[in-house]
Amino acid sequence: MTLLDDFLIRAALAGIGVALAAAPLGCFVVWRRMAYFGDATAHASILGVALALSFDVSVFAGVLATALAMATTVSALAGRGYAMDTLLGVLAHSSLAFGLVAVSFLQGVRIDLMAYLFGDILAVGRADLAVIWGGAVLVLALLWWRWSALLTATLNPDLAHAAGIDPRREQMVLTIALALVVAVAIKVVGVLLIAAMLLIPAAAARPFAATPERMAAIAALLGMLAAVGGLQLAFALDTPAGPSIVCLAAALFAASSLAGLLLQRRRG
Amino acid sequence: MTSLITLDGLTVAHGGNTVLSGVSLSIAPGEIVTVVGPNGSGKSTLLRSVIGAQKPSRGTVTRAPGLRIGYVPQKLHIDPTLPLTVRRFLSLPERVSDARAAEALQQAGAGDLAARQMSSLSGGQFQRVLLARALLCNPQLLILDEATQGLDQPGSAAFYQRIEKVRQELGCAVLMVSHELHVVMAASDRVICLNGHVCCEGAPEHVASAPEYRALFGTGTQGALALYRHEHNHSHDHDCKHDHHHEAAE
Numbered sequence: 001m002t003l004l005d006d007f008l009i010r011a012a013l014a015g016i017g018v019a020l021a022a023a024p025l026g027c028f029v030v031w032r033r034m035a036y037f038g039d040a041t042a043h044a045s046i047l048g049v050a051l052a053l054s055f056d057v058s059v060f061a062g063v064l065a066t067a068l069a070m071a072t073t074v075s076a077l078a079g080r081g082y083a084m085d086t087l088l089g090v091l092a093h094s095s096l097a098f099g100l101v102a103v104s105f106l107q108g109v110r111i112d113l114m115a116y117l118f119g120d121i122l123a124v125g126r127a128d129l130a131v132i133w134g135g136a137v138l139v140l141a142l143l144w145w146r147w148s149a150l151l152t153a154t155l156n157p158d159l160a161h162a163a164g165i166d167p168r169r170e171q172m173v174l175t176i177a178l179a180l181v182v183a184v185a186i187k188v189v190g191v192l193l194i195a196a197m198l199l200i201p202a203a204a205a206r207p208f209a210a211t212p213e214r215m216a217a218i219a220a221l222l223g224m225l226a227a228v229g230g231l232q233l234a235f236a237l238d239t240p241a242g243p244s245i246v247c248l249a250a251a252l253f254a255a256s257s258l259a260g261l262l263l264q265r266r267r268g
Numbered sequence: 269m270t271s272l273i274t275l276d277g278l279t280v281a282h283g284g285n286t287v288l289s290g291v292s293l294s295i296a297p298g299e300i301v302t303v304v305g306p307n308g309s310g311k312s313t314l315l316r317s318v319i320g321a322q323k324p325s326r327g328t329v330t331r332a333p334g335l336r337i338g339y340v341p342q343k344l345h346i347d348p349t350l351p352l353t354v355r356r357f358l359s360l361p362e363r364v365s366d367a368r369a370a371e372a373l374q375q376a377g378a379g380d381l382a383a384r385q386m387s388s389l390s391g392g393q394f395q396r397v398l399l400a401r402a403l404l405c406n407p408q409l410l411i412l413d414e415a416t417q418g419l420d421q422p423g424s425a426a427f428y429q430r431i432e433k434v435r436q437e438l439g440c441a442v443l444m445v446s447h448e449l450h451v452v453m454a455a456s457d458r459v460i461c462l463n464g465h466v467c468c469e470g471a472p473e474h475v476a477s478a479p480e481y482r483a484l485f486g487t488g489t490q491g492a493l494a495l496y497r498h499e500h501n502h503s504h505d506h507d508c509k510h511d512h513h514h515e516a517a518e
Binding site: 033149151157206 | 316319320321337339341344345346347349350351352353356357360361362363385411
C-alpha cells in the first residue's frame with residue numbers, strides 16, 4: 001500500500017483510530033465522573049514506558065500492564081479510608097514521578113521523554129498503526145458487547161443487580177478498555193493529554209445528544225475532526241501535533257458549549 | 269402455595285457492624301408486604317439482599333426458580349451529562365418493543381412521558397417512570413424502596429393507590445419499605461416491623477397495636493405517629509363525626 005508510505009496519512013489514520021476508541025469510552029468517563037481516574041491511569045503509564053524499556057519488552061505491553069495494575073489498584077483501594085480523588089492524586093502523581101526517575105536510570109538507551117509525554121504522532125509507523133487500530137477495534141467491540149449492561153450499571157448499581165448484572169464486572173470492563181486506550185494513545189497524544197482525548201469530545205457532544213448512543217457517535221465524529229484538523233494545523237503552523245489536536249478539540253468544546261447555550265435559550 | 273422468596277436466618281454485617289440478624293420471612297404470590305422501621309434498622313439492606321445486591325453473612329435467601337423481580341430504587345441520580353429519554357431508559361438493560369413500553373407507561377400513569385428527557389421530569393413523574401420500568405418484565409414480585417421519598421402527601425397517596433391497582437391488574441406480590449406508615453399500612457396485607465431483627469409482624473391492625481411497634485415508634489417519632497396510632501385505636505364509644513374507614517376492617 002503506497003498510501004501508507006506518507007507519514008501524514010499514517011498520522012491521520014492513527015489519530016482517527018484513537019479518537020474512535022476514546023470517544024465512546026470518554027462518554028462513560030464523563031457520565032460516571034471518572035475523569036480523574038482516566039488521568040491517573042494515563043499518568044501511571046510513564047512508569048510502564050520505563051519498565052518496558054528496561055526489561056526490553058514492547059512499550060505497548062508495558063503501558064498496558066501498568067495501566068491495568070494502576071486501575072485495579074485504585075478500584076481495590078477505593079472506599080477504604082481515603083476519598084477517591086485523594087487516592088487518585090497520590091497514585092497518579094507518584095507513579096508519574098517514579099516513572100520519570102526510573103527513566104533516568106536507564107543506561108545505554110537514550111529515550112526522547114517528550115515523545116512519551118506529548119506523543120509523537122508524526123513518527124507513527126505501520127506496526128504502530130496496526131497496534132493502534134487493533135486496540136481501537138478491541139475497545140469498540142468490548143463496549144459494543146457490554147453496552148446495555150454498562151449503561152445500566154452507570155445509572156444505578158442496585159438497578160443493575162436487580163437485572164442480574166454485576167456492576168463490579170462492568171467497572172472492570174471499563175477499566176480494561178481504559179488501559180487499552182491509554183496504551184494505544186500514548187504514541188499519538190502522549191500520557192499528559194490522553195485524558196483530554198477521552199473527555200473533551202464527549203463533553204462537546206453533550207448539548208447535541210438526546211440519547212447515550214447519539215452522544216457517543218457525535219463524540220466520535222468530533223474526536224476524528226479534531227485529530228485530522230489538528231494534524232493539518234500542526235503541519236501548517238509548525239506546532240507540536242499532539243497538543244494541536246487537543247487545542248482544536250478544546251475549540252470545538254467551546255463552540256459546542258456556546259451553541260448549547262443558544263439552543264437552550266431558543267427552546268425557552 | 270409456594271412462596272416467591274424465602275429468607276432464612278438472614279444475617280448481614282458491614283465491617284463488624286451487624287445490620288440484620290436472624291431475619292426469616294417469606295413472601296407469598298400476590299400479597300403486599302410492607303417493611304417499617306426506624307432509620308438504620310436495615311430496611312434497605314433487607315431489600316438489597318432480596319434483589320441479590322447484598323451478600324448475606326449468614327443465612328440464606330431463596331428465590332423461586334425463574335422469579336421475575338421488578339425493582340423500584342429509593343432514589344436514582346442521573347448525571348446531567350447523561351442524555352437519556354424516558355423511552356431509551358425503559359430499554360435498559362433489555363430492549364423492549366414500543367408497544368410494550370407504551371403499555372408499561374400507561375399502567376404506571378406515565379403515558380405521555382416517553383419522549384421526555386429523564387433529567388427534566390418532576391419527582392412524581394420520575395417515580396412513575398421507575399415504576400413503569402419495573403413493570404416491563406411482568407414481575408411476580410415488585411420491590412419498592414421508599415419509592416415516595418420526596419413526594420408530597422397527596423402525591424405519595426396517589427402513588428400507593430397506583431401500586432394497589434397494579435397489583436390487582438398483574439397479580440404480583442409487592443414488597444415495600446416505607447416511612448409513611450399511615451398511607452402504607454392501610455394498603456398492606458402484612459406489615460413487618462424491623463429493627464435489625466423482625467420485632468413483630470402481621471396484619472396492619474395487629475402490628476399497630478403490638479407493644480414492640482409502640483416501643484419503636486411511639487416514643488421515637490414524637491407526636492405525629494403517636495397521634496396517628498391513636499386514630500387507629502380510637503375507642504368506639506366517644507363521639508366522632510368524621511369517617512373511620514378502618515372500622516370496617518376491625
